[in-house]
Amino acid sequence: MGRHSRKGPVPKGAGSGGAPGPASGEREAAVASPGSGRRRRSAGSGPEQHTSAGTGPFAGPARGGHPEHHESGGGWGDWQTGTQQQVRTVPPPAAVGGPRIPGPRREFVEAFDAPAAGPAPDPYGPASDPAPEAEALGADEAGEPLAKGGKGRTFTGVAAAAVATVLAVVVAGQVAADRHDSAGARSSEQDRRAVQERPGRSDGRPAPAQEAARPPASPTYAQLMTRQFPIDPELRASGEFEAVPGLDRAPGKGRKIRYRIDVEKGLGLDRGLFARAVQETLNDERSWAHGGAMTFERISSGRPDFVITLASPGTTATWCAKSGLDTTVDNVSCDSASTERVMINAYRWAQGAETFGPGAMLAYRQMLINHEVGHRLGHNHVNCRTPGALAPVMQQQTKSLDIGGVECKPNPWVHPGE
Incomplete structure (x- = not known):
């Protein structure tokens, strides 16, 4: 009702x-x-x-x-x-x-x-x-x-x-967004792989920035031996010496001569280069080791037969004066016979001499070593007698190649051409 x-x-x-x-x-x-x-x-x-x-x-x-x-x-x-x-x-x-x-x-x-x-x-x-x-x-x-x-x-x-419609719209939007994100991720991954797999134009060639940042190759021994090094001709360094560490064994079968190399502190020159030059020059077949007469071994400890010393011009003059020799004229080297030291003037080692010129620095350095060690071995000065011939290694080639009107050619070896 x-x-x-x-x-x-x-x-x-x-x-x-x-x-x-x-x-x-x-x-x-x-x-x-x-x-x-x-x-x-x-x-x-x-x-x-x-x-x-x-x-x-x-x-x-x-x-x-x-x-x-x-x-x-x-x-x-x-x-x-x-x-x-x-x-x-x-x-x-x-x-x-x-x-x-x-x-x-x-x-x-x-x-x-x-x-x-x-x-x-x-x-x-x-x-x-x-x-x-x-x-x-x-x-x-x-x-x-x-x-x-x-x-x-x-x-x-x-x-x-209305609720069903809203839910349908939300679900459809989420599905579309997921598909879009998935497609975008696949596209990004494909692009990344394509870039990694695609060979570039500069493959195998360093970039300019890398080339600029790459340090230059270290010069070889032969290259360094041809160079001149800056040094003051009136330089007087600390006067203190330091032995070059290491051992270079005698390569020959002759009479073994042991020597040590000292380098004056504060000199600013490569002591390793100097030590290698001495060892290779003395044991060369054209040098005093010719025919197996003797062989040279460098030591850094123990009692040597003599000490080859690289020193500044001022220090060289001091040690040469101990044996009554004046090296201040022409700024030369000497064998200080009253001492254990064979003095090599660092100025001449770094700059050479006019008789050889800047293009023959290797030959001049070989001559300088052979000449001063020759004095220690008991050899005196010998002058050139034949014009145009090679000057004897014991001639004072740093001062002149023309002795008494006889001009000879520069020569670094005791037995050249053999």
Whole structure:
């Protein structure tokens, strides 16, 4: 039963339309006529056909286009037979211009509250009420709200559809982003591999920056022996000596002569280069070791036979003066016989002499070593006797190649050409 019913006689005009009304005093369900936005024709006017006017309690033009599905057990009745299966009788709607019964559409409320009163209506029967379309919009054509249950279901469906749409959009966007990221990662990896595998133009060639940063190759012994080194001709260094460490064994079978090499501290010259030059020169077949007469061995500790000393011009003059020799004239070297030292003037070692010139530094240094060691071995000066011949190694070739009008050629060896 509906919660809102009314007692009393039916309003005037309620019985128009040809349908008998209920008895006076009978309780009736107030029925609101569903509007369609048009003015209704009064019931009974015109033939009662399904195509132009519906039968039953709601008269008026019917809308076509889709079948209406009526719920069973409610106030719809049997629309095929035109009879009402509902226990109560509902009068037809009032004529145009008649008074409207106020209140909500209670037949929907009672239809859901009341038990089924008859068989299920035929969904393909005649349709004349446009209320289902209005219900889909949430209100009838008269602006009255729908029942609470239908409106809740409508809102629930709309909310569910909205949530589903949002989820679909989010999932689609995430999938697209994942595909884009995956494609981008694959593309980056392929590009990286292509760059690594692609041969460059400069493969095998160092870059200009690398070439500039690469240190120059160290000069060889032969190259260093041809160079001149800067030094002050009046230099006087510390006067202290330091032995060149290491051992160079005698390579021959003759009489072994042991020597040590000292270099004055603060001289600024390569002591290793000097020590190698002495060892290779003395043991050369063209030198004093010719024919296996003797062999030379360099030591850095123990008692040597003599000490070959590389010293500044000032220090050389001091040690040569101990043996009564003056080296300040022409800035030459000497064998200080009263001492253990064979003095090699560092200026001559670094700069050479005019008699040989700057292009024969190697030959001059070989001559300088052989000449001063020759004095230590007991040989005196010997001058050139044949013009144009090679000067003897014991001639003072640093001072001159022309002795007594006989000019000879520079020569560094004891036994040249052998």
